[in-house]
Amino acid sequence: MSASRTSQQPPRGARSQQARLGSRLRAWGRHHRAMALDSLHRLVRYPLGNVLTMLAIAIALVLPAALWLTLDSARLLDAELTESATLTVYLANDVNAAQAQRIHEAVTAQPAVEQTRFISAEEGMAEFQHSLGLEDTLAGLDANPLPASIVIQPDDVDSTAMQALAERLGEMAGVDEVRLDLAWIERLRHLADLGRRLALALGVLFGLGVLLVVGNTVRLSVESRRREIEVVMLIGATHAFVRRPFLYSGAWYGLGGGFLALALLSLGGQWLALPVAALAESYGAAFSLPSLDVTGSTILLSCSTLLGWLGAWLAVTRHLASIKPG
Structure with a gap:
């Protein structure tokens, strides 16, 4: 009986390895939470400059998002006109x-x-x-x-x-x-295709702008904490450990810029709603400006956060390579 019970239990080395792996994962999660909160506290400590950085990101995101919304309304109009062909x-x-x-x-x-x-x-x-x-x-x-x-x-x-x-x-x-x-329908479709290509090009260009804004901000933060980074690397910290708080800072910048972009889109839509409705009514039609739904808002916030994280990663990786502790 004791022999069979012993054979069913995992070896002591396997249990120790599982315990070590579990403790490492818990420590990894605790460090991520700590770095996320620490980077957020650093941003809140200097609100004016950080809000301006987020506003620059928001402006870069608003232009392609607004063009995409305009194209979405053009696609709806194209569907209605196609049905009337x-x-x-x-x-x-x-x-x-x-x-x-x-x-x-x-x-x-x-x-x-x-x-x-x-x-x-x-x-x-x-x-x-x-x-x-x-x-x-x-x-x-x-x-x-x-x-x-x-x-x-x-x-x-x-x-x-x-x-x-x-x-x-x-x-x-x-x-x-x-x-x-069908010439007018074909012209409308060609214009919509041109608009989609233009929106994609603007999205790429302004996405690069977000990378530059976040990268430059994080670069200044890395330079201001250069001595601290050198000391931490002297005691054995890896590049991933040093890079982590700056990555969260970039993600917070991107997320804050995404929320500001949503606010700007909402304010702009409310500001233009009345004249657009009056113009449509003068032509005997009913038209309202489209707005981002839950899916569109989630995509915008996800893209802004990812761009902020990527910009921070590029900036930190480039500058960590030039920091030599000692």
């Missing part, structure tokens, strides 16, 4: 009502057609008069020059698919012309 089939002038009805049924039966609306010549003239406000002027015409038409909402709003549908409809008997105007 239509084809207009104009019938020949010599087509009578019965023939127009048959053509309408044939067009509706096309597999790529989702929805159609038949507009007679009289309805077309009435809409034309109402849109231009020329009811009295056009009322004196001897004959209606407008043909009957069919407005089509296609299943696929891709330009190639719509062009193929327009060619098929144009070959039908009694169809005079098929008008397809």
Whole structure:
């Protein structure tokens, strides 16, 4: 019995090794917490200069974030405009009502057609008069020059698919012309693609700016504590040990800059909300400026914190290489 119980217990060396590993992990965690709190206390001790540094980071983050929000609203507008993309089939002038009805049924039966609306010549003239406000002027015409038409909402709003549908409809008997105007949608998509590339380029450039701001601030902090670092390295401290508080300082700078950037975006959105709503209302539309949701805010804060940490790591690593204790 004692032999079997002894065989089930782990060796004493393994238990000692597990205990040492657990104590190391706990000590590592305690040191990280201590360095995080110590770096935060150092920032709070000199609030004005550190807040200005965070404000510089926030300004660098606001510009690409605001452009990205603008592109997000443009993508929503592009989706609405894409849904409104239509084809207009104009019938020949010599087509009578019965023939127009048959053509309408044939067009509706096309597999790529989702929805159609038949507009007679009289309805077309009435809409034309109402849109231009020329009811009295056009009322004196001897004959209606407008043909009957069919407005089509296609299943696929891709330009190639719509062009193929327009060619098929144009070959039908009694169809005079098929008008397809996708140039403005294509221009909007090209502008959106250009905007995305511009936002990415600005994000990279201003991200480098954040690295430089944090790196320069941390470099000054390293120089001010140079004697302390030399003493700590003399008693055996590793570069990772010395680097840790500065990394947390960089992360705090980035996190504070991210929160200030969110505040600036919110204030800017509230400041511009009224004139934007008035401009949209003047065009008979309802539009509001987009804002960062929880996911977007989390991404912004994560990126700012990571940039602050990376800028501090680059600065500290570069200057620790030049510090020779002794």
